Amino acid sequence: MPTLTFTRHLQHLLPSGPLTVPGDTPRAALEQVLRDYPLLRSYLLDEHGGLRKHVALFIDGELRRDGMDQPVAATTKIDFMQALSGG
Amino acid sequence: MQNTILLGSRKGLLVYGERAGQWQLAQHHFSGAQVSALLADGARWWVALRDGHFGPKLHLSEDAGACWQEVAVPALPADGEKRPILDQIWTLAVGRDGVLWAGCIPAGLFRSGDAGRSWQLVEALWQRPERAQWFGGGFDDAGIHSILIDPRDPAQLVLGISCGGVWRTRDGGASWALHCQGLWAAYMPEEEKNTEAVQDPHRLAQCQSKPEVFWCQHHNGQFRSCDDLASWQELAPPAPLSSFGFAVAAHPHDPLSAWFAPAEVDQRRIPRDGDFYVLRTRDGGRTFDKLQLGLPAAPAFHLVYRHGLVVDAAGQRLAMASTTGSLWLGEAGGERWQRLSAELPPIYCLSFA
Structure with a gap:
């Protein structure tokens, strides 16, 4: 199962530390997390389900803002970070 | 006496309170976050x-x-095919029926019957064909910055949209009509300057005791309507007083009195020659008082945004704050100003509570 890590700026919304959840894409894995932490949704996704413009998605350390629906392996590490743009 | 001021700043909500005649910063919430709108309804x-x-x-x-x-x-x-994304809630208003309204950028109007726990888009406004003519003023998209709830009937709302005109519903949002007769737009080609759906009212205000009287600080002038929005009359304060600005506050009881915080033309958006003042009329806009006792001397680069000037429920005390981080209290209808701080973040909006 992929492992998800979230920027510390969102720590008031979910527990600290990585979360390992089922999911074959970053979006599917994120949806698993959102089941338990629904308030997190609007912080990462806009009202149409798109990744917010100034949220950075890393897949195994590579910046992949276009990668929300890309297949990922069970060992993949996914990071949702705060971009330096948008501040 | 309203002895609390809420300030929506670039760095969070600042709450000033008066204790034994002294105003002090009493609370700071959401530190670091930009506050785009605020609303106080008693302790709520x-x-x-x-x-x-x-x-x-x-x-x-x-x-x-x-x-x-x-x-x-x-x-x-x-x-x-577009997927508009909410940029910000630009204004909030609540009626005596408890309905909460949000005006947004892009220019959607939303209604909440449960204090903001859920929202419904006002479809009848969103579907108006004129929306295709609206455009952003200072932002990429058009936005709703003024929601005036009629004190006699909470189903009657007047909206100000930059840039999309002045609109009114009399049936809680089911139908809408434009009310821009007399407004004109210097930023449009000559043949389009009177087009109602492209007017840029920077801010609207309504007299609570005589609600058929409205005031408008428009992109290129101050206007007043005394016939329940059938028409607008331009006030045109004499030069060198400025007709440009963002904010207007209506006296809650005297339909002849209002305050403006002018700046020099849209290309500059600073006080003309650094001369910072509040403009007041007490005769419906025939004459103006230039109020600046207690305000900083020139050169002063303060700009007051559209939600940065308010008057209290008695019409006596004003509060005003600037993009350069000053907060003032204006006593006796703005005759005397006292600066409470010059060290604040940029201020977007404020309210008495």
């Missing part, structure tokens, strides 16, 4: 945040800031 406070990374947010306190809960934000629907 709403604060809208515009987070550059994580999107707009809305927080509610039922106890004057002691505790906060995050509530819902409006969601814009797909618009044909």
Whole structure:
């Protein structure tokens, strides 16, 4: 199962530390997390389900803002970070 | 006496309170976040945040800031092939029926019957064909900055849209009509300057005791309507007084009195020659008083945004704050000003509570 890590700026919304959840894409894995932490949704996704413009998605350390629906392996590490743009 | 001032700043909500005649910073919430709108209804406070990374947010306190809960934000629907994304809640208003309204950028109007825990788009406005003519003023998209709820009937609302004109509903949002007769737009080609749906009212205000009287600080002039929005009359203060600005505050009881915070023309947006003052009329706009006792001497680069000037419920005390981080209290209808701080973040909006 992929492992998800979230920027510390969102720590008031979910527990600290990585979360390992089922999911074959970053979006599917994120949806698993959102089941338990629904308030997190609007912080990462806009009202149409798109990744917010100034949220950075890393897949195994590579910046992949276009990668929300890309297949990922069970060992993949996914990071949702705060971009330096948008501040 | 309203002895609390809420300030929506670039760095969070600042709450000033008066204790034994001294005004002090009493609370600071949402540190670091831009506050795009706020509303106080007794001890019930709403604060809208515009987070550059994580999107707009809305927080509610039922106890004057002691505790906060995050509530819902409006969601814009797909618009044909476009997917508009809410940039910010730009203004909030609540009627005596308890209905909460949010005016947003892009220019959606939303209604909440549960204090912001859920929102419904006002479809009848969103579907108006004139919306295709609207455009942004200072932002990429058009936005609703003024929601005036008729003191006699909470189903009657007047909206100000930059840039999309002045609109009114008499049936709680089911139908809408433009009310821009007399407004004109210097930023449009000559043949389009009177087009109602492209007017840029920067801010609207309504007299509470005589609600058929409205005031407008428009992109290129100050206007007043004394016939329940059938027409607008331009006030045209004599030069060198400025007709440009963002803010207007209406006297709650005297339909002849209002205050403006002018600046020099849209290309500069600073006080003309650094001369910072508040413009007041007490005769419906025939003459103006230039109020600046206690305000900083030239050169002063203060700019007051559209939600940065308010008057209290008695019409006696004003509060004003600037993009350069000063907060003033104006006593005796603005005859005397006292600066409470010159060290604040840029201020977007404020309210007495």
